[in-house]
Amino acid sequence: MMADGFVQNGAKVYIASRDVEACQATADELNAKGPGKCFALRANLLSEAACKKLAEDVAKHETKVDVLINNSGVGWGGDVEHHPEKAWTNVLSVNVTSPFHVTRYLLPLLDAAAATSDAARVINIGSVSGLMPQQIDSIAYDTSKAAVHHMTRVLAAKLARRPNGGHILVNAIAPGLVPTKLSTGIALVTGKSFEELQQNIPTQRYGHASDMAGLAIFLAS
Structure with a gap:
């Protein structure tokens, strides 16, 4: 969604x-659209070491990063009695800890961009689930997204003014219902299609790829 929008804008x-x-298949699809370029990297962000390696892999190809979008995410469906520690830890590690470490290890490249432009950008992907309780049972996911929102506030304050005189602007996007691979679980749990679910939304529409891409490009501009 967001990568598509950025590539189409060069x-x-x-x-x-x-x-x-x-x-890589996604990168090939986006490259066919152009005019920008998309490159695929392998990363399993369950550990600090993996987050550091991702930053190192990016640094092999680039001397600066203008925009970082932390969009990795996993979920776990289950009520309070069915949230094993491993599932809870996995959700918090991927959704909260990895964005922090990726941002931290990419700071040198973000600083390089911040010193040569008005500001570098970090965009964290939260969720409306982090703003209010939801009908479905996804306590670990909801908690993780609330943490992402507050981490964004803290990072926005701490990274706004950098030692090199540059600035890093940190924002979050909190989408509602958007059809993705992850959100298909909502339809499975509720037994309702996205078309049925959107009837509970005041505007009677779910989010589209263009909504996500447009907002991300706005925050990156």
């Missing part, structure tokens, strides 16, 4: 995933 984009083959 940006050079790196996307990362545990499944590098699927990631």
